[in-house]
Structures are given as C-alpha cells and as structure tokens.
Amino acid sequence: MAGAASAVLAGVVLYVPVPATASRALESPERAAERAEREVPSLGLVWGKVRGWERVGDGWTVLWQPAHGMWLISAWVPDGAAPVAWRVDAASWLPGVRLPRRAAEALLGSGEVVAQARERLGRRDWLVGERRLLGALPAGGDLPSRHTSRRPLLEAVLAGLLLAGAVSRHLVPGVSGRGWRRAVGMTVLLLALTLPQLSALAPGSFEAGARPWVAELSFGTAAVLLLGALVFASQRFPAPGGTVPLGWLPVALAAGFLAGRIEPSGWLAGTAGLSLRLGVWACLAVLGGWLAAFAGDGFREMVRTAAWLRYVGLCALLAAGVLLGGPWLGVTLAVAAAAAVERGWGTWMGVAVVWGWIAGSVWTLARWEAAVRDSLAFLLLGCVLVAITYLVKARPDPASEAADRP
Amino acid sequence: MSRVGYLLGVVLALVAAAAAVALVRGRGVSGEAQAISIARTAFARVLYEPIGEPSATMEGEQGLAWALERAHPGPAGVALARKEGGAVRWRVIFPGGGQAEVTADGVVWSLRRPVPSSPGADLYPSLARSRIEAALELAVPDAAAWRLVRAQSWPEGRHIWQRGWFEGGAGALPSGWRQELQLEMVGSSVVSWQRSVLPLGTDLGVVTGRMAELRLLRRPAILGLGILMIGIFVAAAEAVAYRESTAILRGLAYGLTTALAGTLSSDTLVAAPILGVVLAVVIALMPGWTDLPPTRLRFGPAMGVALAALILGGRSFILGAGGWIPMTAPMPADTSATRLLAESWLPALVEEPLLRGALPALAAPVVGWWGAALLAAPVGALLHPLPSVPLLSSLALELVLQAGLAVVARSSGVGGAVLARGTYEALVRRASFPVGSEWDRMALVGVVLGTVLLLWPRRTE
Numbered sequence: 001m002a003g004a005a006s007a008v009l010a011g012v013v014l015y016v017p018v019p020a021t022a023s024r025a026l027e028s029p030e031r032a033a034e035r036a037e038r039e040v041p042s043l044g045l046v047w048g049k050v051r052g053w054e055r056v057g058d059g060w061t062v063l064w065q066p067a068h069g070m071w072l073i074s075a076w077v078p079d080g081a082a083p084v085a086w087r088v089d090a091a092s093w094l095p096g097v098r099l100p101r102r103a104a105e106a107l108l109g110s111g112e113v114v115a116q117a118r119e120r121l122g123r124r125d126w127l128v129g130e131r132r133l134l135g136a137l138p139a140g141g142d143l144p145s146r147h148t149s150r151r152p153l154l155e156a157v158l159a160g161l162l163l164a165g166a167v168s169r170h171l172v173p174g175v176s177g178r179g180w181r182r183a184v185g186m187t188v189l190l191l192a193l194t195l196p197q198l199s200a201l202a203p204g205s206f207e208a209g210a211r212p213w214v215a216e217l218s219f220g221t222a223a224v225l226l227l228g229a230l231v232f233a234s235q236r237f238p239a240p241g242g243t244v245p246l247g248w249l250p251v252a253l254a255a256g257f258l259a260g261r262i263e264p265s266g267w268l269a270g271t272a273g274l275s276l277r278l279g280v281w282a283c284l285a286v287l288g289g290w291l292a293a294f295a296g297d298g299f300r301e302m303v304r305t306a307a308w309l310r311y312v313g314l315c316a317l318l319a320a321g322v323l324l325g326g327p328w329l330g331v332t333l334a335v336a337a338a339a340a341v342e343r344g345w346g347t348w349m350g351v352a353v354v355w356g357w358i359a360g361s362v363w364t365l366a367r368w369e370a371a372v373r374d375s376l377a378f379l380l381l382g383c384v385l386v387a388i389t390y391l392v393k394a395r396p397d398p399a400s401e402a403a404d405r406p
Numbered sequence: 407m408s409r410v411g412y413l414l415g416v417v418l419a420l421v422a423a424a425a426a427v428a429l430v431r432g433r434g435v436s437g438e439a440q441a442i443s444i445a446r447t448a449f450a451r452v453l454y455e456p457i458g459e460p461s462a463t464m465e466g467e468q469g470l471a472w473a474l475e476r477a478h479p480g481p482a483g484v485a486l487a488r489k490e491g492g493a494v495r496w497r498v499i500f501p502g503g504g505q506a507e508v509t510a511d512g513v514v515w516s517l518r519r520p521v522p523s524s525p526g527a528d529l530y531p532s533l534a535r536s537r538i539e540a541a542l543e544l545a546v547p548d549a550a551a552w553r554l555v556r557a558q559s560w561p562e563g564r565h566i567w568q569r570g571w572f573e574g575g576a577g578a579l580p581s582g583w584r585q586e587l588q589l590e591m592v593g594s595s596v597v598s599w600q601r602s603v604l605p606l607g608t609d610l611g612v613v614t615g616r617m618a619e620l621r622l623l624r625r626p627a628i629l630g631l632g633i634l635m636i637g638i639f640v641a642a643a644e645a646v647a648y649r650e651s652t653a654i655l656r657g658l659a660y661g662l663t664t665a666l667a668g669t670l671s672s673d674t675l676v677a678a679p680i681l682g683v684v685l686a687v688v689i690a691l692m693p694g695w696t697d698l699p700p701t702r703l704r705f706g707p708a709m710g711v712a713l714a715a716l717i718l719g720g721r722s723f724i725l726g727a728g729g730w731i732p733m734t735a736p737m738p739a740d741t742s743a744t745r746l747l748a749e750s751w752l753p754a755l756v757e758e759p760l761l762r763g764a765l766p767a768l769a770a771p772v773v774g775w776w777g778a779a780l781l782a783a784p785v786g787a788l789l790h791p792l793p794s795v796p797l798l799s800s801l802a803l804e805l806v807l808q809a810g811l812a813v814v815a816r817s818s819g820v821g822g823a824v825l826a827r828g829t830y831e832a833l834v835r836r837a838s839f840p841v842g843s844e845w846d847r848m849a850l851v852g853v854v855l856g857t858v859l860l861l862w863p864r865r866t867e
Contacts, residue, residue, distance in 0.1 A: 069615065091618075093610040121469060122610055163636065167643040207618055209611075213617040214797070221788070222626035229633045235772060 013258045013360075021264070024367045025060065029053035029273035031368070032060040032077035040075055040086045041367055043137070047073050051212055052203030054148045055269045055365070065205045069211035070094050074203075076143040087140035091209030099136050101126070108133060119339065146266075151282045151328050154239035158328070161335060162291065164298025167252035169237035172301065178243025180347055184290055190226045191283040194276050195220050201270050230287060239293055242344015249386045251353035252337050256330060257379065259353070262359020265327035267359055272366035272375070281358050281378050288358075289334060289351025296338025296346045314340055329359030412863065415704070419860035423706035425507030426781065429577055429714060429833045434841035435488065435845030438462050439510035441496035445517070449504055451544045452596045454519040457502030464840055465507070466737040467493045469617065472793060473610040475732045477580035478828075481724050482641040484733055489513055490578040492603055494737070509556060514545070518598040526568040531559045538570035538589060545589060545599040550586065551575060582606035593794045612730075619798075634760055637768045640688050641694075650694040661686025664755045670748035674790030677697060688759045692820070695767035697775060701784035707856025709814045709822070710829025713807060717834065720803045731794040731803070735838045743844045747851065750835055753790065754828035761786050761808075762815035762823045775816070783808035828852050 027035075034052045050067030059078035065071070078084070099107070100115070103224040104126040118125035123135040129143040137239075193199075196216070199205060205215045243251075259267075271280055303313040314336055321332025334353035338346035359379040362371060442460055449456050469495035488510035495515050499505040500644030507515040514542040529537050535557045543549045559568050576587035584604040590597050629632040665682030672678065673675040678730055692698065724731045738745055765785075766778035773781065787804035793799035807830070829852030836849040841845065 046864060070611070074425065075833045091611060093605070093607050093614055098604075121467075162640060166636070170640055170644055171647050205622070207622065209615050210622050211615070215622055218625055221623070225626055226634060227482055229636075232769070234771060240447045255582075322649050351744075356416040372447040 016261050023058050024081050026367050028368045029060045033062045036075035036077050036084050044210045054203050072208045085143050089208040090134045092120050098124040104133050112222050131132045140185050161295035161298040164277050165294035166237050168297050168301035174240035176238035179241035181234050185220050187283045188231050188284040197274050226358035239347040240344050245345040245348050247263045247389050249352045252349045253356040253382050256353035256356025256361035258329040260357045261364050264364040265331040267364035268361040272362050273369040285355040286298045288354035292334035292350030293338040293346035296337045299339040415860040418708050423857050424712040426711045427687050430836050430846050430849050433837040435510050436841045437510040444508050444512050445498040448514045450657040456500035456504040458764045460498045460500045462496045462498050464741045465497050468737050470612050472613040472732045473605045478615050479611045479730050481811035490620050514525035516600040522595050525595040534559050534568045540666040567592050623635040623788050627785050630785040638764050652690045653693050657690030660689040667748045667752040671752045697770040699819045701821035703821050705818045706822035706825030707829040707852045710826035712831045713810045714833040724799050729799050735835045741839050743848045746839050747848045750829040750832035754824045758827050763820040779812040
C-alpha cells in the first residue's frame with residue numbers, strides 16, 4: 001500500500017509544474033557578486049568582503065562591508081541582462097561633508113531639483129526622487145525589497161503547537177529514544193561548526209556603522225543560544241522512541257519533495273549558495289523534523305479527546321497549510337505527518353517530510369549547476385537512507401528504548 | 407542572632423550608608439536656577455522682557471555628550487558636554503512667550519523671542535550682512551572668533567527677515583570640532599539664534615558606532631530571555647498539572663509592582679503589562695523551585711552599594727589603563743524623581759527574578775546552579791553595557807556586575823539580588839538627573855531599606 005502510494009507520489013512529483021510565481025535562480029550568489037563587482041562603479045570606496053545575500057524577486061541582493069564597518073554596499077543583481085541596481089548606506093556621521101544645495105544639484109548633474117534635505121549630526125543628506133546623496137557621496141537608489149512571506153496566523157498556530165508539544169512531552173512522557181537525543185546533539189554540534197558561514201544568510205544582521213565582526217558575533221551568540229536551547233529541550237523533552245515507519249518514510253519524503261515543488265521556500269535558495277550546503281541541509285532536516293514532531297505531539301494531545309476531532313483537526317491543519325501556508329507548506333505538512341502517525345513514528349515522519357521539502361525547494365529554485373547537482377544528491381541521500389533503513393529493517397533496540405528521562 | 411553578628415550588621419549598615427551618601431552627594435546636573443537668570447539676561451539683551459515664572463526642563467543629546475567624553479576622557483569631557491559642547495541643556499520656557507536653551511554650565515545655546523510688533527526699520531540686503539555680523543555679539547561672548555558664512559533675506563508679512571550662518575571654529579571644543587550658529591532678525595531686531603556643534607567624525611563615529619554595535623549585541627540577550635519565557639510557560643503548566651505549591655498572591659503583587667514601574671519608566675506602555683504578567687508567573691512559581699537559595703533581604707542593599715563602588719571604580723580603571731568608557735550614565739528621557747526610582751528598580755524587578763531565579767531553577771537539574779549562573783551572566787551582560795574602547799572592556803565590566811549579582815543571589819537569594827540590583831542602579835544612574843535632595847532621596851531608597859533591615863533586631867537567624 002505504502003509502496004504504491006510512493007510510486008504514485010513520485011510520478012506526481014516529477015510531473016507537477018513549477019508555479020509561475022517561483023523565481024528560479026539561474027546563477028549562484030557568488031557569481032552575482034562577481035558580476036556586481038565588475039559592473040558597478042567602485043565609488044572610490046573599499047567594498048570589503050561579501051557579507052551576505054538574499055534572494056529578492058528575480059535576482060540576488062548581495063551585501064559587502066569593509067572591516068571597519070562604516071558603510072554597507074548592497075547590489076541587486078537580476079538574473080537576466082538587466083542593469084545591476086546598487087546602494088550605499090553609510091554611518092550617520094559619515095562622510096562628514098555638508099554640501100550646500102547648489103553643490104548637491106551640481107553633483108547629481110541631472111538637472112533635477114533637490115527635493116529634500118536630511119539634517120544629521122555630522123552631515124547633510126539630500127534626497128532626489130529615489131536617489132540619495134550622503135554628504136558628498138552619491139548613494140544609489142532603493143533596491144527591490146523582498147515580498148514578505150509571513151503568515152502570522154499559521155505561524156502563531158505552529159508556535160502554539162510547539163508550546164503544547166513541550167507541555168505534553170513533559171507531562172505525558174513516553175519512552176524516550178536515546179538515538180534521537182544523540183542525533184539532535186550531533187546535529188546541533190555540526191550546525192554550530194558551520195555558523196561562520198550561516199551569518200551570510202542573515203544580511204539584516206549587518207548595519208552601517210557597526211563592525212561586521214560584531215554583527216557576526218551577535219548572530220553567532222543568538223544561534224548558540226538557540227541551538228543550546230534545542231539541545232536542552234532534547235534532553236528535557238526527548239523524542240519518544242519506537243519502531244521505524246518503514247513503509248511510510250518514502251511517502252513522507254515524496255510528499256515533502258512535492259510540497260517543495262509546489263510552494264518552495266525562497267530562504268532555502270539562499271542556503272544553496274553556501275559551500276557546506278549539504279551538511280547544513282541535513283542538519284536543518286533533522287532539527288526541523290524533530291521540531292515538527294514536537295509540534296505534532298502537541299497537536300495529538302490537544303485533539304485526543306475524540307477520534308473524529310483528530311481527523312477534523314488534521315484536515316484543517318492540512319487545508320490551512322495548502323491554502324494559507326505559502327512557503328510554510330512544507331513545515332505544516334511535516335507537523336501534520338508527525339501528528340497523523342503513532343507517537344513513536346512522529347520524528348521519523350517529520351524528518352522525512354522536511355528532508356524532502358528542503359530538496360524540493362532547492363531543486364525548484366536554485367537552478368545553477370552546483371546547486372542542482374547537490375539538491376539531487378541530497379534527495380538521493382535521503383532515498384538511500386530510507387532504503388538502508390528498509391533493508392536493515394531496523395527494530396527497536398531495547399537499549400535505546402530505555403526510559404531514561406533526566 | 408548573636409550580639410557580635412548584630413554589631414557586625416550595624417557596622418555594615420553604617421559603612422554602606424556612608425558609602426552610598428558619598429556616591430550620591432554633589433552628583434547630578436546643576437544649573438537650573440542659574441539657567442533661568444541667564445535666560446532672562448539674554449532676553450534683556452534682545453530688548454525683550456519675558457513675563458511670568460518659567461518652567462525649566464533638562465534635555466540632552468546622548469551621542470554628542472559621549473563623543474565629547476571620548477574626545478576628552480574623564481571629568482574634562484563631562485564638563486565640556488555641560489558647557490561649550492551644549493550636550494546637556496536646560497530648556498527655559500516663559501508662559502508669556504519666549505524660550506531659551508541654556509547649557510548646564512551657563513552658555514545660552516538657543517533663544518527665541520516673540521516677534522516684536524515694531525521690529526525696527528527693515529534692512530536692505532546690502533546693509534543686512536554687516537548688521538547681522540554686529541548682532542552676533544548678543545549671542546556669543548567671543549564674536550570675533552566667529553565668521554559669517556552666508557546671509558539670506560526674504561520678505562514675510564510686512565517686514566524683511568534676515569538669517570545669517572556663522573562658523574566659530576573649535577573654540578573650547580576639541581581640535582577638529584566646529585561650532586555653528588544661525589541667527590535670525592526681523593526688521594532690525596534679533597528674534598532668535600541657535601547654536602550647534604559639528605563633531606569630529608572620529609570622536610562621534612567611535613561613540614555612535616559602539617552604540618550601534620551594542621544594540622546589535624542586545625538582540626541575542628533578548629532572544630535568550632524569550633527562550634527563558636518558554637521554559638517558564640512549561641514550568642507553569644507543570645505546576646498547574648501537578649498542583650504544585652505556588653505563591654499566587656505574592657506573584658500578583660510583584661507583577662503589579664513591576665507593571666507600575668514599567669509604566670513609570672517608559673514612554674511606551676506596551677511592554678509593562680507583559681512584563682508584569684511574566685514576573686507574576688515567575689514569582690508565583692518560586693515556592694516550587696527548591697534549588698534556589700533562601701532569600702535574606704537585609705544584605706542585598708549593602709551588596710548593591712559595594713557593586714556600585716566596584717563598577718564606578720572599574721570605569722576609572724578602564725580610563726586609567728588607556729581605554730575609554732563614559733563616566734556618565736545614559737541620559738533619561740524625563741528627569742522627574744519618580745522616573746529615577748522607576749528606571750532604577752525596573753531592571754532589578756524584571757531581570758533578577760529571570761536571570762537569578764527562573765534560569766537557575768530550570769537549568770540547574772542539567773548544569774547545576776553555578777552552571778546556570780554562568781549561563782545567565784553573559785545574557786545579562788549584553789543587556790545594558792555602555793559604549794567603550796575596546797568594546798570588550800565594557801562587556802567585561804558588565805560580566806563582573808553579573809558575577810557579583812550571582813554571588814549575591816547565592817548568598818541572599820533572589821530577593822537579595824533584587825535589592826542589590828535596584829540599589830546599584832539607583833546609585834549609578836543618579837548622576838544623570840538634576841541635583842537636588844528629591845533625587846538624592848530616591849537614589850537612597852534601597853540603602854535606607856537595607857539599613858532598616860540590618861538594624862532591625864532579630865532573635866533567631
């Protein structure tokens with residue numbers, strides 16, 4: 001039955017069209033940065049290193065900042081041959097030159113009338129339409145901004161389910177799976193090792209006037225706190241152990257891949273620009289799946305008063321994911337999958353769905369050679385792991401099923 | 407309690423009280439009465455007699471004040487910010503019209519009088535420049551050091567208005583800084599002037615850059631507190647499910663106090679009720695957290711005084727070692743005495759139960775009490791550091807404070823840590839408020855409480 005379902009899903013996955021709204025990146029952020037460095041005038045400024053990137057519309061927004069942090073240079077590099085848009089953000093006290101209106105008009109040189117003055121402590125800025133002059137420095141215009149992918153209602157529901165999951169695992173503890181504890185610990189450790197690279201995915205951390213090492217330290221500290229909390233949670237609220245849902249894992253993997261194809265998450269395209277992307281994806285899949293199972297446990301406990309309530313709740317959750325979820329579809333599906341099966345299978349199902357969703361999203365959005373190759377490798381790795389699990393026919397190990405709650 | 411122990415307590419109370427008075431006495435921003443009389447004199451110079459008793463409020467520009475301290479580290483920078491730097495000022499507003507800004511040490515920074523009904527004969531543009539230059543003597547004592555950069559005339563109403571922009575070089579300010587002044591006349595009467603300071607980019611950049619960096623570093627600390635609140639939520643659910651013993655009334659009272667302090671110490675009221683609810687839950691859960699040391703309130707304030715002396719001494723040490731850190735605490739948005747009380751005690755009421763209560767209680771089963779205290783210290787250290795050079799010196803000083811508070815919490819419990827922190831904050835923040843016994847009393851509330859607790863005779867320990 002599960003095998004048949006997997007085959008059908010695999011067929012559907014192959015033929016499902018990529019939505020027209022999905023912006024497929026044809027080149028890597030690294031290439032985009034190289035192009036911007038070639039095409040944008042240097043402005044007489046030291047650009048510094050590439051600090052981060054973000055997929056925005058049909059292009060990459062790439063960020064540079066020198067080590068002293070006094071300015072930020074960002075460029076939006078479109079996929080096609082359209083010109084690169086750029087912008088300079090300088091610290092409020094730079095560059096220290098207070099140009100009179102006439103000099104500002106002469107410097108802009110377009111015959112436009114300077115519209116608005118902005119007084120600052122150390123300089124005077126001028127705004128002309130969408131263009132700006134920071135003191136005496138032409139600073140480009142506004143760059144395209146990313147459409148928000150926030151789904152406040154669904155995010156609130158998922159956060160509530162996470163809290164409910166924590167409470168339910170604390171108050172109704174099952175037999176804890178030692179393997180999942182170790183897996184979460186190892187995953188967090190591996191992810192912590194990639195932190196120096198991960199700050200590139202949070203370009204909002206960098207600010208003009210703040211040195212980049214401080215921004216990276218802030219990001220790293222936040223990440224360490226978050227990862228530490230996850231390790232702590234894996235000890236205090238361990239995932240329940242149990243048998244492996246061998247038949248359902250391929251279905252979950254395929255369903256996740258399908259969700260990634262239908263509603264890819266733009267943020268995951270950014271992870272394809274990392275050099276350690278395969279490791280990061282694997283860690284995200286394990287942690288995401290573990291968290292999805294967490295929320296699934298909360299859901300299960302909330303609707304366990306009646307069997308019909310569980311079915312209605314699951315349908316409602318899935319419908320919300322499909323209709324309202326957008327890029328959160330994969331996560332919602334993972335929570336629903338974890339809640340739909342028996343408690344000991346939840347984490348397996350969550351990990352499989354998230355694994356497939358990451359592979360599907362990256363496969364759909366990141367279309368340059370290295371990313372396509374690695375997303376395929378990631379998907380195949382998931383299939384191989386499922387196959388190995390199936391062949392070994394993993395049985396519950398009595399040692400790993402010991403009730404060893406802290 | 408033994409007689410020797412009681413006597414030691416009395417000695418401790420006296421020493422702490424004396425040290426606290428020494429830390430508070432003579433501190434604060436002076437010049438309120440002087441500012442009013444200087445403003446009256448300045449108005450008289452422009453032939454205007456203001457009517458009524460004026461109100462005076464303290465204002466400041468934080469970045470400018472610290473940039474001046476950066477240029478001249480230590481007391482010299484503080485004095486400069488209160489004089490020619492113009493970073494700390496009294497705004498004097500007369501009820502019958504007219505207002506002036508006078509720096510804490512008596513420099514008229516700006517002045518605006520009502521437009522006179524007979525402002526004198528209109529000046530032709532060819533004459534205006536020399537008249538504006540001559541009028542500068544009304545605004546600054548060293549007019550010869552200033553240079554007219556640009557003059558402008560325009561008709562408005564029935565008169566011609568003149569405006570001149572002057573540059574005054576560095577003057578008493580650090581090398582590389584620049585003073586500017588804008589003066590307005592209507593007809594042939596001066597109606598207003600406004601001084602400003604253009605700082606040297608390096609000095610301002612160091613300060614504003616560090617402030618921006620510390621804002622960035624505060625984000626993970628806020629995240630840490632958010633994670634802690636999730637733990638508190640789960641602990642509350644557990645307490646309800648297992649019907650653990652709780653202190654609901656005490657929690658409610660504490661939550662209300664926190665919400666009140668939050669309301670008084672901030673201009674935005676959104677966070678106060680949320681903080682009140684969270685803290686009410688934390689305090690209500692405390693009876694179930696048996697890993698926490700018992701509370702002994704009476705030693706808290708004395709420890710707070712010691713921490714205040716230590717941290718203020720630490721700042722001098724950083725300055726003496728060649729680094730830089732401001733001597734003054736952040737300027738308050740409002741300088742009422744209630745504000746000093748609320749701003750000082752809010753961090754104590756909020757952060758101590760979370761960092762020295764909830765976090766150790768939740769994490770102690772995994773990492774032990776001291777392990778949890780080590781986790782809490784960096785989170786607390788990132789919340790309120792001052793800008794410094796190098797940046798890590800300020801964070802290190804905050805870590806020392808957090809370690810001190812952890813020691814207080816270990817010996818005197820969460821209640822002792824709250825009293826210590828509140829006392830510390832009040833003593834350290836006192837210097838940013840105006841001089842006056844009203845503010846002194848508010849700053850010494852914790853010390854008075856500690857003295858009473860230490861002197862209160864007890865029969866048993």
